[in-house]
Amino acid sequence: MAKTRVKPIKPTMTLPGLEIMxxxxxxxxxxxxxxxxxKVNIVKCVLWSDSQxxxxxxxxxxxxxxxxxxxxREIRDGPFNEIKYYPTADNPDDLLTRGITATGLSCSTLWWEGPNWLKRVNGHNVKTPY
Structure with a gap:
């Protein structure tokens, strides 16, 4: 599931303001x-952000x-067990803001599977469903 918004023209919002949004x-x-x-037993929910x-x-x-x-406050009161940082280079969402082509996106491992380090659970590689 995904959600996105376009940056508003007015009022002007700073980049950090957009990141907290x-x-x-x-x-x-x-x-x-x-x-x-x-009906799904979800045991952990983590918010990942590349905005320090x-x-x-x-x-x-x-x-x-x-x-x-x-x-x-709304974020802290949210459903997250953890809130963590990850490097911008590993952010699949940023592919779209950097002008990737449709062909490039369709072939992007980062887009379809996420960063390699995210696939490791307890030191073991997790097979992706794709």
């Missing part, structure tokens, strides 16, 4: 998916702008 959308999507998958500033805001107890504070 992306994490908020991910939180809402995770809640929706978990509520829909009632958004992760700092989410984990911070410092006074932040109201916009950031409200979104960070």
């Amino acid at each position: 992306a994490a908020t959308i991910a939180t809402r999507l995770a809640k929706f998916a978990l509520n829909a998958l009632t 500033i958004a992760l700092y805001w989410i984990k911070s107890d410092k006074k932040l702008p109201v916009f950031v504070t409200n979104r960070a």
Whole structure:
């Protein structure tokens, strides 16, 4: 399942603001998916982000702008057992923002299977369903 939004023209939002919004959308999507998958035993839900500033805001107890504070609170109250960082180069979503062709996307292992390190569970390689 995926969700995306186009950056609004007005009001102007900073890149870190867009990143905290992306994490908020991910939180809402995770809640929706978990509520829909009632017959599936999901034991762990992890939020992955390549935005270090958004992760700092989410984990911070410092006074932040109201916009950031409200979104960070919603994310912290979300369904996640963990909130983790991963390198931008390993972000499949960024393929789309970098102008990948349809052919390139259809052949992209990163897009269809995710980064290699994510396939390892307890030190063992996990076979992908694709």
